[in-house]
Amino acid sequence: MGGTWQWLTDPANWHGPDGIPTRLVQHLVISGLALALACIVALPLGIWLGHRGRGGFLAINVGNAGRAIPTFGVLIIFASWKPVGVGDLAAILALALFAIPPILTNTYVGLREVDADIKDAARGMGMTGAQQLRRVELPLARPLLFAGLATSTVQTVATATLAALVAGGGLGRYIVDGFALQDYSMLYGGTVLVAALCIALERGLRALQRRLDPTARGVHVHLMPGAVEATEVGHVTTR
Amino acid sequence: MTFVSGALGQAGPGGSALTSILPGLTADGPPNPWFSWTYVVNHLDELALAGKEHVILTVVSVLAAVAIAFPLALMARRWRRLQGPLLSFTGALYTIPALALIAALWPVFGLSLKTVAVALTMYALLIVLRNLIEGLDGVDNDVRDAARGMGYGSTRMLFRVELPLALPTVMAGIRVATVSTIGLVTIGSIVGHGGFGDLILGGFRSNFYHAEIMTGVVACVVLAVTAELILVGLQRLLTPWTWRGARR
Numbered sequence: 001m002g003g004t005w006q007w008l009t010d011p012a013n014w015h016g017p018d019g020i021p022t023r024l025v026q027h028l029v030i031s032g033l034a035l036a037l038a039c040i041v042a043l044p045l046g047i048w049l050g051h052r053g054r055g056g057f058l059a060i061n062v063g064n065a066g067r068a069i070p071t072f073g074v075l076i077i078f079a080s081w082k083p084v085g086v087g088d089l090a091a092i093l094a095l096a097l098f099a100i101p102p103i104l105t106n107t108y109v110g111l112r113e114v115d116a117d118i119k120d121a122a123r124g125m126g127m128t129g130a131q132q133l134r135r136v137e138l139p140l141a142r143p144l145l146f147a148g149l150a151t152s153t154v155q156t157v158a159t160a161t162l163a164a165l166v167a168g169g170g171l172g173r174y175i176v177d178g179f180a181l182q183d184y185s186m187l188y189g190g191t192v193l194v195a196a197l198c199i200a201l202e203r204g205l206r207a208l209q210r211r212l213d214p215t216a217r218g219v220h221v222h223l224m225p226g227a228v229e230a231t232e233v234g235h236v237t238t239r
Numbered sequence: 240m241t242f243v244s245g246a247l248g249q250a251g252p253g254g255s256a257l258t259s260i261l262p263g264l265t266a267d268g269p270p271n272p273w274f275s276w277t278y279v280v281n282h283l284d285e286l287a288l289a290g291k292e293h294v295i296l297t298v299v300s301v302l303a304a305v306a307i308a309f310p311l312a313l314m315a316r317r318w319r320r321l322q323g324p325l326l327s328f329t330g331a332l333y334t335i336p337a338l339a340l341i342a343a344l345w346p347v348f349g350l351s352l353k354t355v356a357v358a359l360t361m362y363a364l365l366i367v368l369r370n371l372i373e374g375l376d377g378v379d380n381d382v383r384d385a386a387r388g389m390g391y392g393s394t395r396m397l398f399r400v401e402l403p404l405a406l407p408t409v410m411a412g413i414r415v416a417t418v419s420t421i422g423l424v425t426i427g428s429i430v431g432h433g434g435f436g437d438l439i440l441g442g443f444r445s446n447f448y449h450a451e452i453m454t455g456v457v458a459c460v461v462l463a464v465t466a467e468l469i470l471v472g473l474q475r476l477l478t479p480w481t482w483r484g485a486r487r
Contacts, residue, residue, distance in 0.1 A: 067415070068463035070422040073456035076439050080447035154334065161336040165429070166443075175342045179429065184346055191339040198334045 003185035004192060013189070018173075020193065026088075026169035027197070031157045034092045038099035038152060046104045050111025050141070051133050059108035063101035071098050071159055079166035091163030091170075098159065099152040106148025110141030143213040150205040158198045171197065275450035282451075285438070286458065292352070293434025293462060296424045299356050301417050304363035312371035313397075326369060333365040337426045345430055355427035362423060363416040370412025374405030407481055410474040414467060421463040425455070435459045 007013060014020050049055040074097060078090035114137045122136045138145075164172030174190025177183070279286065315322040332340075340358040348354040378401045386400045402409075425436025433440065435455040442451030475482055 064418075067418045067422065068460050068467070070425040070436070070439075070456060070459045072422075072425040072428075072436060073439050073452070073459060076443045076452055077456060080443055080449060080452055158334060158336040161338045162426075165338070172336075172338060175339055179342050179345065187342055187346075191335075191343040194339045195331075195335040198336065199331050202330075202334050 004188040007185035007189040008192065020171075023169065023171050023173055024193075024197070027157070027160055027163075027171045030088055030091055030163050030168065030170055031095065031153070031160045034095035034156050034160070035099055035149075035153060037092065037096035038103055038156075039149075041096075042100045042103035043107060046107025047111060047133070047138070050108040051129070051137060053112060056108065056112065059104055063105050066098055066101040071095075072162060072165075074098070075162055075166060086167040088163060088168040088170075090166050091160060091168045094162075095156050095159055099156045102151040102155070103148045106144045106151070107141065110144030110148075111137050113144070114140045143209075146209055146212060150209055153205060154198060154202045157201055158194075161194050271447070271449045273449045273453045275454075278450035279454055282454075286454070289435050289437055289455070290458065290462070292432060292437075293421070293424050293459070296352060296355055296359065296427065296432070296434055297417060297420050297462075297466070300359035300420050301363050301367075301413065303356070303360040304367045304416060305413065307360070308364055308368040308371050311368055312375060315368075315372050316375055322372065326365075326372070329361075329365040329368055332361045335361075337362065337423050338429065341426055341430060350430045350432070352432045354430050355424065355432045359420050359423055359427075363420055366416040366419065367409075367412050370408050370415075371405070374408030374412075375401055377408060378404045403478070406478050407474065410470065410477070414470045414474075417466050417470060418463045421459060421466060425459060435462070 016022070046059060049059050071094060075090060075094040078084045078093050079086045084090050084093060118136060118140070119132065122132045127135065160170050161172035161175065163170045164176040171190055171194045174186050174193065178185075178187025178190055311325055315325050337358060340361060341354060344354045344358055348357065382400060382404065383396065386396045391400065424434045425439055427433035428436035428440040431437065435458045438451050438455030438458070442448040442453075442455065445451065
């Protein structure tokens with residue numbers, strides 16, 4: 001315990017290429033790029049499927065399928081595949097794949113759950129499909145959209161720790177190196193840092209979620225049958 | 240130096256991107272296909288051992304989580320004020336990355352199954368506990384009144400009325416916990432007990448042995464799907480009223 005505290009407060013650990021700030025930035029860059037990739041795929045697809053009201057089976061079950069596939073396995077597959085190789089890229093690709101389901105499912109459900117009467121009214125006012133989407137459906141779907149993003153964010157930042165296993169950067173390095181060198185202070189220091197980052201992020205996003213939408217309880221609202229189960233992935237941010 | 244030092248510094252087999260995807264088309268280096276039935280057949284013993292460890296770790300972790308969550312859920316119901324702190328504590332445990340938790344428990348329990356099982360129990364705990372609380376909360380008060388009117392005491396009501404009604408929600412939690420746990424077991428390979436994960440990490444360390452890695456991943460997915468099907472079947476057996484009527 002004392003060793004961990006000493007490691008965390010040692011000024012030598014707070015600068016340089018192995019320093020905590022550098023590792024933190026690496027961790028956030030890996031997570032950020034993975035999330036951006038996931039958004040590029042999941043948001044348009046979710047919006048399109050939700051707006052059209054089709055492909056619900058895909059949008060909802062992709063999360064269940066994702067859970068059955070081990071993230072660790074996909075990470076190792078990317079790292080062992082020559083075009084990608086070991087390093088941060090393998091982690092970014094693996095993390096992006098697993099960040100897609102929560103965003104896709106929540107976006108789809110959010111758009112799908114917009115009241116049909118409201119959509120009728122919008123159409124009655126002469127809105128085109130695109131206007132309807134932008135001015136009615138998307139604003140109403142916002143709480144769920146945000147909930148999906150929040151879930152993916154927490155999950156991605158937590159899982160980015162694995163990047164170190166394939167010679168990537170990030171805070172996971174302290175855990176992996178501490179383990180390999182049997183340096184308990186570094187190992188526990190890294191664990192404390194990762195845990196603190198993830199818990200703070202989760203709390204922060206949840207607070208933000210409540211502020212954006214005081215009435216919603218998050219993704220765990222009971223919407224359609226099937227959606228409840230699918231969005232259970234989102235429980236990290238629900239309470 | 241690190242976990243990967245064995246794998247690093249050695250070029251992976253297989254030449255170009257094409258040869259890595261398509262087995263057999265080796266321009267240079269020995270073939271290194273992702274899918275190899277020969278590998279599976281030649282390593283059946285190893286696969287069986289890994290599978291056994293994977294199943295044991297999953298079953299023990301999920302059962303332990305249920306055993307811990309059950310009294311906690313009853314406490315949360317009895318003392319409402321406990322519910323928030325309990326869920327946020329288990330939620331915080333859930334947020335800690337598996338790698339961090341397993342590595343942190345390693346100095347305590349060593350390179351043993353216990354290290355992995357304890358970490359995985361902590362993960363399953365939140366999912367099971369949340370669904371237990373939610374399932375018990377979801378029981379209609381009129382049903383409770385009716386049971387009380389029929390002379391049910393609180394213990395008999397819990398086991399004969401409330402738990403059966405909460406079962407679909409509880410089972411949904413157990414299913415999610417089981418499938419997630421099966422995936423997370425693989426990370427246990429860092430302490431040498433990751434079930435099929437040992438094949439994944441083993442293949443990675445043996446100069447990117449694709450067949451070993453892919454076999455581990457596929458076996459893991461097959462196990463997860465099998466577990467899901469078994470649990471869905473079990474749920475149907477336990478709660479016949481939830482589906483028999485619906486089918487007619």
